[in-house]
Amino acid sequence: MTKNRILIAEDEEFLALALKDNLETEGYLVDVAANGDEAVAFVRKNRPSLILLDLLMPKKDGFYVLEEVKKNPEWKLIPIVVLSNLGGDAEIKRAFEMGADDYFVKSQHPIEEVIEKVHEYLTGEEVTKLSASKE
Amino acid sequence: MTIKQKIQLNVGVIVVAVLVLSAVFVVRSTMVQNAENSLAKIAEVVRETLTLSSLTEKYVENPSLEIGQEWLTTHEGIDNVLRDKALAGYQENSAFQELKKHNNTIRSLFIELHNNAGGKNLRERVAGQILLHAKSFVDDSAKLEQEIFNESELVRQRSTFTFFVSLEILFALAIGSAFFVIRVVSKPITNLTSVIKRIEEGDFSARVSVQNDDEIGTLGKAFNHLTEKLHSRTQALEAAKEKDKELVKKLDDRIADLEGARKAMANLFEDLENEQQALSQGKAKDDALLESIGEGMVAVDKDKNIIMINHVAENLLGVQRGEVVGKHYYGVFANEDADGHIIPEDKRPISIVLATGEKFTTPLGLATAYYYIKKDGTKFPVAITVTPVILAGKTVGVIDVFRDVTKEKELEKLRVDFLALASHQLRTPLSGTKWLIETVLRGVTGDTTKKQKDYLNQLHSVNEQMIKLVSEMLNVLVLESNGVVVKKDVFQISKLFEEMGQLMGPLAKKEGVGIHVALENPGTLTIETDFQIVRDICQILIANAIGYSQDGKEVTFGAREEPDTVDFYVKDSGIGIPKEEQALIFQRFYRASNAKDFSPGGTGLGLYKSALLAEKIGAKITFESAGTGAGTTFYLRVPKHANDMI
DSSP states (O other): OOOOEEEEEOSOHHHHHHHHHHHHHTTOEEEEESSHHHHHHHHHHSOOSEEEEOSOOSSSOHHHHHHHHHHSTTTTTSOEEEEESOOOHHHHHHHHHTTOSEEEEGGGSOHHHHHHHHHHHHHHHHHHHHHHHHO | OOHHHHHHHHHHHHHHHHHHHHHHHHHHHHHHHHHHHHHHHHHHHHHHHHHHHHHHHHHHHOOOHHHHHHHHHHHHHHHHHHHSGGGGGGTTOHHHHHHHHHHHHHHHHHHHHHHOOOOHHHHHHHHHHHHHHHHHHHHHHHHHHHHHHHHHHHHHHHHHHHHHHHHHHHHHHHHHHHHHHIIIIIHHHHHHHHHHHHHHTTOTTOOOOOOOSSHHHHHHHHHHHHHHHHHHHHHHHHHHHHHHHHHHHHHHHHHHHHHHHHHHHHHHHHHHHHHHHHHHHHHHHHHHHHHHTOSEEEEEETTSBEEEEOHHHHHHHTOOHHHHTTSBHHHHOEEEOTTSOBOOGGGSHHHHHHHHOOOEEOOSTTTSOEEEEOTTSOEEEEEEEEEEEEETTEEEEEEEEEEEOHHHHHHHHHHHHHHHHHHHHHHHHHHHHHHHHHHHHTTTTOOOOHHHHHHHHHHHHHHHHHHHHHHHHHHHHHHHTTOOOOOOEEEEHHHHHHHHHHHHHHHHHHHTOEEEEEESSTTTOEEEEOHHHHHHHHHHHHHHHHHTSOTTOEEEEEEEEOSSEEEEEEEEOSSOOOGGGGGGTTSTTOOOHHHHHHOTTOOSOHHHHHHHHHHHTTOEEEEEOOSTTSOEEEEEEEESSTTOOO
């Protein structure tokens, strides 16, 4: 079975490291982008099954990535789980409006919850991916 | 009968009497004159008869024609006298008739003598007869004379009597008349005079006795009537005089009082002058103080007119003292809310404090901002404290002390921005640390010993505490910067109690504290406000109550319905709040000394945040605690309708 490819868009190396180690242990292929531009470039090169997206990043931020991915019909079905330190109602609302599928305030949730959330999405992604490849 | 008539009658009687008297006198005089004339005529005829006798004797001697002629002429004279009207009244008298007879006989005898020219003897005999008749004639004349004389005497006597009688009557009448006049005129007038005199002397009981129906009677009646009137008038005057006397007495007293008062006033003025001096010194100090406080101050009386304004306020509002003192404050400076809406007069703090008598202070934080508008239209944010001036329990005015908080606002914004950034920047390493520890604990990086796991768990717990602090700080910053939008939800408070039970039950169980719910009318009580905010406040209050209660204690969460509000309360029998620290517990990051000892993990932001939240929905949080160890009861008073501010 093909390993699910997950893109982590996160400028903080230690956060990216913790996520990458956990997800790879769970059997996922993991790419890490350090800013928005990189993230969009990765999506273009290797369409991921899911994106874990930080909002505040240098150069292009997470909202840019959300916009680019969700406005593209080919990519818009890729689940995007926002992982941010921004916990304000305004940011959360904006992210959901722009098509985010989930939103975690990083400090409020154990990393385990994030991993579980990824599992949840990618169990369904298998099906979606299969049907998409048939087209 | 009138007096005029009476006097007329009286005079009439007298006049009649005088006339009668005069008549009597005239009659008498006439009668006496007549008698005298008669007597003279008789004397004349007697004398002529004597002449006739001597002529007869002469004729006897010498029967000449001349003597005869003389005799006849004389006799004719006697006849004429006898026919004289003076004797006419005696024609019927017998003596007079005898006289006439003798005279006629004498004439006849002489005619016979004259016609019979016989001898001398014959002549002598006839002449003798004539002389005899002549003598009888004289005798009868004497008789008649006597009669006339008697008659005239009688008349004289009678008339004299009548005269005197009449005179007496007249005299009597005169006297009577005098008495009459006295009785009818003089006496009543004397009476009147004496009565007047008595009245003059003040005897108003005196009255004229009215006996007649005449003018004086009428006068008397009129006079009595007048006296009656005068009497009552005088009595009224007397009474008035008495009153006047009393009044004068009173006035005298008043004047004495006033004099006293005047003196007292003079003393008072002296005191006042001293006071004024002291006051002006005091005022100078006050003015200096007012000017030195560095804050704008406007004092307003109960009619909302400005009575005082200091220089700072003049500068801040761009007005001159002279043009605003005495004017309604609302027209002098406008007040805008945070959204740029002009606040209507009845919602202005000054009006509210005048109406309620409760001090007003601009709410905490940046969220609820007030702006004052200068005369030139520019506006500036203000911090306002409006204090009522209370005199004998009544609000007689207010003092609005305000300052321009533009700088503070800028600084506050900088602070908020900085803290937001710092909090966010803090969160990143904190969440990194968290996830890294969790990754190690999950065994992703390989096995760990039990001891290592214990340490990692400790690390994780410390990190969690840091995360909580930063999170609370961010929440507060959001609240302070007006980042919370208040919603209006209509909900039954039973819903709130259910959620609280679910949310706080596990914590209470973990802490070994019982939760008791005291809710009246749970099904019906409905409230219109922001549910989320009420829930957050209750959560903070209940969590505090649980957190600061020892094992086995109980926390009561209840609600009471008041006319305009719902009063929630959270009662615990925990560690209480030290009296001396009670004024501080709503301050940011403040933690009571006993709270820090009891539970080191608190952030000191819970009550601050709940107060900020309460303000958003017009609610108020108060508390009661008898001190350390005495437990605490917090009250949350929420308006039933979102727009009713408390």
